[in-house]
Amino acid sequence: MVSAHETPAKRPTIYDVAREAGVSHQTVSRLLLGYDGIRPATRTRVEAALQALDYRTNLTARNLRNGRTGMISLAIPSLNQPYFAELAQSVIRAAREVGLRVFVETMEGDRDRELAVLSRSRGNLVDGVIFAPTVLSAGDLAQVTVGCPLVLLGDRIFDSGYPHVAMANSEGARVAVEHLIALGRRRVAVIGVEEPGNHGAAELRFAGYRAALDRAGIPFDPRLAFDGGEWLKAGGVHAVDQLIESRVPFDAVFGFNDALALGALRGLLRAGFSVPGDVAVVGFDDTEDGLYSTPSLTSINPGRDDIARTAVSLLDRAITGASTEGDRSEIQANFRLMERESTATRT
Numbered sequence: 001m002v003s004a005h006e007t008p009a010k011r012p013t014i015y016d017v018a019r020e021a022g023v024s025h026q027t028v029s030r031l032l033l034g035y036d037g038i039r040p041a042t043r044t045r046v047e048a049a050l051q052a053l054d055y056r057t058n059l060t061a062r063n064l065r066n067g068r069t070g071m072i073s074l075a076i077p078s079l080n081q082p083y084f085a086e087l088a089q090s091v092i093r094a095a096r097e098v099g100l101r102v103f104v105e106t107m108e109g110d111r112d113r114e115l116a117v118l119s120r121s122r123g124n125l126v127d128g129v130i131f132a133p134t135v136l137s138a139g140d141l142a143q144v145t146v147g148c149p150l151v152l153l154g155d156r157i158f159d160s161g162y163p164h165v166a167m168a169n170s171e172g173a174r175v176a177v178e179h180l181i182a183l184g185r186r187r188v189a190v191i192g193v194e195e196p197g198n199h200g201a202a203e204l205r206f207a208g209y210r211a212a213l214d215r216a217g218i219p220f221d222p223r224l225a226f227d228g229g230e231w232l233k234a235g236g237v238h239a240v241d242q243l244i245e246s247r248v249p250f251d252a253v254f255g256f257n258d259a260l261a262l263g264a265l266r267g268l269l270r271a272g273f274s275v276p277g278d279v280a281v282v283g284f285d286d287t288e289d290g291l292y293s294t295p296s297l298t299s300i301n302p303g304r305d306d307i308a309r310t311a312v313s314l315l316d317r318a319i320t321g322a323s324t325e326g327d328r329s330e331i332q333a334n335f336r337l338m339e340r341e342s343t344a345t346r347t
Helices: 014-021 025-032 040-053 059-066 082-097 111-119 138-142 169-182 201-216 233-246 258-270 304-320
Strands: 071-076 101-106 128-131 150-153 164-166 188-191 252-255 280-284 298-301 330-332 336-338
Touching (some): 014 025, 014 040, 025 040, 071 082, 071 111, 082 101, 082 258, 082 304, 111 128, 164 304, 169 188, 169 252, 169 298, 169 336, 188 233, 188 258, 233 252, 258 280
Parallel strands (some): 128 150, 150 164, 188 252, 280 298
């Protein structure tokens, strides 16, 4: 504790660190902001100087200078979902390129948490928010005073007046099912269906599934539609177990995300089905897990990196005051079908 007669120790500055490391203060700043391209030897010297001087970034001083922290928030449903974990990494990389750092928070489908992201006093913690709601509606958003720049992700809230980056859910699902139909599969089970009216990805992907069946003249069989629970692998296993037990004929499975599809794949192989010989399987999200499953998983790549870069760019422009009227619209990312072993042509 400092006595009344002692002078408090001066807090080290970025310039002190630069002198200690023998580099410019710009180099220290770039390292603190997470920029790549710093030589390993230089990075080692700067990190040693930071530790030796017990330097801590002085956010208060930075705020006094420019009113910003250099931090943004990414509010997503859950890190248990591989897609959102990989999206978070993509956002972190994109933010680093423009000198921003990312605080990741999860909302777990909780209405109060989603409202808190928008309405709580954020103080000087973050300059803006990238927000992927699963519960709130456009009406909810209209009733909340948002205290900082906001970019929306996902499929819950449209026509909000905020920048919004979405994926092609319906079109991607339609292409996935059309791929199965083109392989001669006509009994396509679907996993991940939710009650109508949720206005989220499930409803849009189910619409794409139905559109592909309609185009091919294949009647919809409700016995082939299954709930996916929380869209985790266990939900895919459970749905396939129910499907097999029902004895309803099927020759393909479309999971509304890769986790469901991979769970289905596990359940099918455990029950003695050959994939893709007996049953072809397609997922959605093109997560890394699908690359290394056996067989590897055919999936829809929704343009995750493009979504991340676009969202960060829109938020950065809003933070710096460089937004244009065109930024306040919906932008849909491009998607691709990634064909792999789980739908290889039968011989």
